[in-house]
Every structure is written in structure tokens, then in C-alpha cells.
Amino acid sequence: MVEQKWLAANPHIVFAPAPNYPPVEFFDESGAYRGITADFVDHITETLGIRFDVVQLANWDQVIKQTRQGKVHMWGAAAQTRDRQAYMNFTRPYIRLPAVIIVRREIKGELTMPQLVGKRVVVIENYATQRYVQENYPDLQLITVPDIETGLRMVSFGIADAIVATNASAIYYIEKNGLTNLRVAGESGYEWQLRFAASRAMPELISILQKGLDSISEEKKREIYRRWISLEAPAWKPSRELIVLMVALFSALLIAAILLWNRLLRRRVAHKTRELEDELVARGELERELRRLATTDELTGVKNRRHWLALAKGEFSRNLRYDGSLSMAMIDVDRFKRLNDTYGHAVGDRVLRGLTDIFRRELRVNDILGRIGGEEFVVVLPETNEEMAHAVLERLRIAVEQWHCKIDGGEVRASVSIGFSMVDEQVTSMEEILRRCDLAMYEAKGQGRNRVVNYRIIADRRPPAADRVSVLRSLR
Ligand SMILES: Nc1nc2c(ncn2[C@@H]2O[C@H](COP(=O)(O)OP(=O)(O)OP(=O)(O)O)[C@@H](O)[C@H]2O)c(=O)[nH]1
Missing domain, CATH: 1.20.5 (Single alpha-helices involved in coiled-coils or other helix-helix interfaces)
Structure with missing residues (x-):
């Protein structure tokens, strides 16, 4: 009843929270008073049906100053120190928070307070921790800052080496500002015991606050703590x-x-x-x-019958188009059957190869030599008139005549009969020129072999031989 009366007589109780002490108490972006203490205050005011004039001051230092000037009557979460007791009454503590040492991650290992000697250590001005550190560790070089956020930034940026601050607040700001290079390195040995405080000039107020606090159930208290203090370690980032x-x-x-x-x-x-x-x-x-x-004769290496015929036809058509002089000749080895029969087939083959070498030597590069039968060769002589052809073929015949093939116990000789003809205006097909060569060669055989016969010389004297027609057919 006394308290009710007192409250009625004192409707303007000025309450100045620590403006920047989350999660204990702070003002959010919209200026609303929030945090653990704010939730406790809500409860007390609701239960008692009272209200406080909440004021937002710049920092804790201002709160202290204005309290001393009598402008502020009440605090929400303060540590009880001897100084403060001179002008404030305190409730029993309702929040206990350890103050820890926070350093940059690059500083390794567990740290204790004495190990901070020689380092730049930050404390928050007028917080109870400042007093605690000064009294217990007078050798430490202290830097004071107006709030914990500033202090954490200084350590994070390397302006200071460590800060001694409330664990829960530090974690709150580390997460909020992404200061992920900071870590908790150890306990400071100090535990915040936070209480409500009321001006000594208002002794009724402190008992009202204590009663209000006592009316909050343990369950409710735990719920409030859980809401603001994460019990899990901060997620690793x-x-x-x-x-x-x-x-x-x-x-x-x-x-x-x-x-x-x-x-x-x-x-x-x-x-x-x-x-x-x-x-x-x-x-x-x-x-x-x-x-x-596909194009050469296996035994002698000269063009085979099919290939020779294709080339000869090409040469024949070219000659027709350009009206050049072209001769062709047929060369037949004399009495080759007898040679084969006397010395054997292998010697016969060697003779054919030897003769081919002679032909190649005596003919020019442009002349086209082919083997069209067993011992029968043909040659196209481009750009060669009758006289020149005769001279070339005669030279070839003599070369054969003078040649001998060495065999075991002696030598073999050979000769060739050659018939040739020039392609003149009466020759209009390959068949015709070949027929002429064949007849001339046949004439050479008839005249006793080993000779060169020009078709023109015999043309008027003999009709074509019937037995040679088959050879010519096969060449078509
Ligand atoms: N060694 C050998 N003999 C062959 C080859 N091809 C054909 N002959 C033989 O050559 C002979 C040709 O004989 P003929 O056509 O009667 O003529 P020839 O004995 O030369 O008599 P003339 O032509 O009248 O001088 C045959 O005995 C064939 O077997 C061959 O590749 N190698």
C-alpha cells in the first residue's frame, strides 16, 4: 500500500538503460528499448501497473553523469560497485554473465588476464569491468571506449589486441558486424551480476523493483534468457x-x-x-x-597388256588431234619355244628380263613399252617418223643380237623380229595400226627372223594373215 501511494506520488520515474549493451539492453534502429532487461521491465510494469519514463542517452558514461545530477532515477542492468553504491540502491542480481577476453584469431591458444600485460587491452568506459581490471591487473595498459561495438572493431582492425567484455554482448556484435576474425580466448575472472538500481533518494523504488522481479517465475526468467542468449556456439563462418x-x-x-x-x-x-x-x-x-x-607385267616390270593398250590409245587419239608423227612396233623373240625347250623355262624367263633391259636402254623415256604375250612386246614411239622409227628399232635389234645371257656352262643368245608402222592418214583406229605392226612382224619372221620390217614396204604385196586375227581381237 505504501508503495502504491508512493507510485502515485511519483508518476515520472526516469529510467535510463545502457543504450548499447545487447543482448542485455539496447535501443534498436527504430529507437525501441529491447533486450533481456527490457523484457523484465515489461513484466514488472505490467504486474505492478506502473510505467517508467525511458530515456535513450548516448552511452553509459552519460547515464552515470545524469544519474549523479539527479536527472535519472533508475537503471535496468548494472553491476554493483562501491562507487555506485554511494548513490544507488541495488536489487539482487537477476542476470549473470561472464566477462571474457576476446582477441583476433591469429593470436593462438588460451589466454589469461596476466598474459595480457604489454598488450593493448580495451575496456568499456565506466563499465564494472573497467574497475575490476584496473584493481586486479594494474600492470595492464588499458584503452577505454564508449561502447562494446567500438571496442570489438578496434580489436578486429588491429588497433587494439584484446577486449574484456560480456560474452553474450560480444557474440551479438561479432555476428551482427561479421567480425569473423575474432574469437574468445579465455575467461577474465569477472562475472557480471546485473541488477536493477534505483536512486538512493528513492528507497521505495528499489523495493518495488525487487518485488516486481520476485513476482517473475523461474520459468518465465528462463524463457527470457533463452530468447536473447543463444546457448549454442556461434556457427562457424x-x-x-x-x-x-x-x-x-x-x-x-x-x-x-x-x-x-x-x-x-x-x-x-x-x-x-x-x-x-x-x-x-x-x-x-x-x-x-x-x-x-594392276598395270605392270610381273616378270619384266614393263607395262602389262591392259595398261599399255590404255596408254597407247591415249597417245593414238592425241596424235589424231594434233596431227603429229607417231609410230608403233611389235617385237617378237625368235624361236623362243626352242630356247625354252633347250634350257628350261627359268632360263627363258631370264632371257625375257635381259631383253627387256635392252629395250629400255635403247628406247627413249617417252616411248611406251609393253608386253602383250609370252615373248611378244609392243612399243609406242611418239613424235617418231618412219625413218627415225626404223633407226631406233634397228639399233635395238642389233643390241639384242650382240647380247648374250650367261648360263651355267655357257651362254644363250637371242634375236628379235620387229614389225613397225607409222600412223598415217589411212590409219583411223588402234586396231588398224596394231594389225599393220603384226603383219610387218610376221613378214620379218617370214624373211628369216632377226630383222626390222616397215609395214609400208610390204603393204601392197600381202593380204592380212588369217591366223593373226585372233591376237588382234584379244587386244581390243
Ligand atoms: N620362259 C617363258 N616362256 C614363255 C613365257 N610366255 C610364253 N613362253 C613361251 O614362248 C614360246 C613361244 O613360242 P612360239 O609362239 O611358238 O614362237 P617361237 O618359238 O618364238 O617361234 P617364232 O616366234 O616363230 O620365232 C612358247 O613356248 C611359250 O611357252 C614366259 O613367260 N616365260
Whole structure:
């Protein structure tokens, strides 16, 4: 009843919270009073049906000053110190918070207060911790700051080495400001016991506050603490340096992997390219070989019948178009059957190869030599008139005549009969020129072999021989 009366007589109780002491008490961005103590105050005012004039001052220092001037009557969360007791009464403590040492992460290991000697240590001006540290560790070099947020920033930025502050508040600001390079290194030995305080000039007020506090159930109290103090360790957040390092490491690994992969690919491509090149070379060789087999006579290496005929036809048409002089000749080895029968087939083959060498030697590069039958050769002589053809073929005949093939126990000689003709205006087909050569060669045989016969000389004397027609057909 006394208290009710007193309250009625004192409707303006000025309450100045610590403006910046979360999560205990603070003013949020919209200027609303919040925190653990704010929740307690809500309860008390509701239960008792009273209200306080809450004022937001710049910092705790201002709160103290204005209280001493009598402008402020009440505090919400203050430690009880001897100084303060001179002008304030205190309730029993209702919040207990340890003050801890906070340093940058680069400072390793557990720290105790004596180990802070020689370091720049921050405390908050006029907070009870300042007093505690000064009295218990007079050797420490202290820097005072108006609020915990400033102090934490100074440590984070390296302006100071450590701060002694309330654990819960420190965690609140570390998370809020992303000061992830800070960590709790140890206990300060000081525990905040926070109480309501009322001006000594208002002794009724302190008992009203104590009664209000006592009316709050333990359950309710725990609920309020839980709301503001996270019991879990703050979630681990990698520091900016760690993120940069990890990104750099990852990039380096990625680049190394790409380079390695590129090198492997390049090697594989080079290997495959070599394989393909080898295959191409092999194929080229095979094709050349197949072409050679398809176009050359196996025994002598000169053009085979089909290939020779294709080339000869080409030369024949060219001659018709340009009206040049072209001669062709047929060369037949004399009595080759007898040679075969006497010395054997192998010697016969050697003789054919030897004769081919002579033909090649005596003919020009442009002349086209082919083997069209067993011992029968043909040659196209481009740009060669009758006289020149006769001279070339005669020289060839003599070379054969003078040649001998060495065999076991002696030598073999050979001769050739040659018939030739020039392509004149009466020759309009390959068949005709070949017929002429054949007849002339046949004439050479008839005249006793080993000679060169020009078709023109015999043309008017003999009709075509019936038995040679089959040879000519096969050449079509
Ligand atoms: N060694 C050998 N003999 C062959 C080859 N091709 C054909 N002959 C032989 O050549 C002979 C050709 O004989 P003929 O056509 O009667 O003519 P020839 O004995 O030369 O008599 P003339 O032409 O009248 O001088 C045959 O005995 C064939 O077997 C060959 O590749 N190698």
C-alpha cells in the first residue's frame, strides 16, 4: 500500500538503460528499448501497473553523469560497485554473465588476464569491468571506449589486441558486424551480476523493483534468457582470408587439372595423328603396289597388256588431234619355244628380263613399252617418223643380237623380229595400226627372223594373215 501511494506520488520515474549493451539492453534502429532487461521491465510494469519514463542517452558514461545530477532515477542492468553504491540502491542480481577476453584469431591458444600485460587491452568506459581490471591487473595498459561495438572493431582492425567484455554482448556484435576474425580466448575472472538500481533518494523504488522481479517465475526468467542468449556456439563462418585462400587453392587445382588434361589430350592427339599418318603411308604404299600390280607385267616390270593398250590409245587419239608423227612396233623373240625347250623355262624367263633391259636402254623415256604375250612386246614411239622409227628399232635389234645371257656352262643368245608402222592418214583406229605392226612382224619372221620390217614396204604385196586375227581381237 505504501508503495502504491508512493507510485502515485511519483508518476515520472526516469529510467535510463545502457543504450548499447545487447543482448542485455539496447535501443534498436527504430529507437525501441529491447533486450533481456527490457523484457523484465515489461513484466514488472505490467504486474505492478506502473510505467517508467525511458530515456535513450548516448552511452553509459552519460547515464552515470545524469544519474549523479539527479536527472535519472533508475537503471535496468548494472553491476554493483562501491562507487555506485554511494548513490544507488541495488536489487539482487537477476542476470549473470561472464566477462571474457576476446582477441583476433591469429593470436593462438588460451589466454589469461596476466598474459595480457604489454598488450593493448580495451575496456568499456565506466563499465564494472573497467574497475575490476584496473584493481586486479594494474600492470595492464588499458584503452577505454564508449561502447562494446567500438571496442570489438578496434580489436578486429588491429588497433587494439584484446577486449574484456560480456560474452553474450560480444557474440551479438561479432555476428551482427561479421567480425569473423575474432574469437574468445579465455575467461577474465569477472562475472557480471546485473541488477536493477534505483536512486538512493528513492528507497521505495528499489523495493518495488525487487518485488516486481520476485513476482517473475523461474520459468518465465528462463524463457527470457533463452530468447536473447543463444546457448549454442556461434556457427562457424570461414574468415575472408580463408575464403580467398580456398578460392585461390581451388582455382590453382582447377588450372592444374585443366593443364594436365590438355597435356594428356595433346599427347593422345599426337599419338593418334602419328598412327593415322603411318596408316596413310601404309595405305599409300599398298595402293601404289596394287596400282603397280594392276598395270605392270610381273616378270619384266614393263607395262602389262591392259595398261599399255590404255596408254597407247591415249597417245593414238592425241596424235589424231594434233596431227603429229607417231609410230608403233611389235617385237617378237625368235624361236623362243626352242630356247625354252633347250634350257628350261627359268632360263627363258631370264632371257625375257635381259631383253627387256635392252629395250629400255635403247628406247627413249617417252616411248611406251609393253608386253602383250609370252615373248611378244609392243612399243609406242611418239613424235617418231618412219625413218627415225626404223633407226631406233634397228639399233635395238642389233643390241639384242650382240647380247648374250650367261648360263651355267655357257651362254644363250637371242634375236628379235620387229614389225613397225607409222600412223598415217589411212590409219583411223588402234586396231588398224596394231594389225599393220603384226603383219610387218610376221613378214620379218617370214624373211628369216632377226630383222626390222616397215609395214609400208610390204603393204601392197600381202593380204592380212588369217591366223593373226585372233591376237588382234584379244587386244581390243
Ligand atoms: N620362259 C617363258 N616362256 C614363255 C613365257 N610366255 C610364253 N613362253 C613361251 O614362248 C614360246 C613361244 O613360242 P612360239 O609362239 O611358238 O614362237 P617361237 O618359238 O618364238 O617361234 P617364232 O616366234 O616363230 O620365232 C612358247 O613356248 C611359250 O611357252 C614366259 O613367260 N616365260
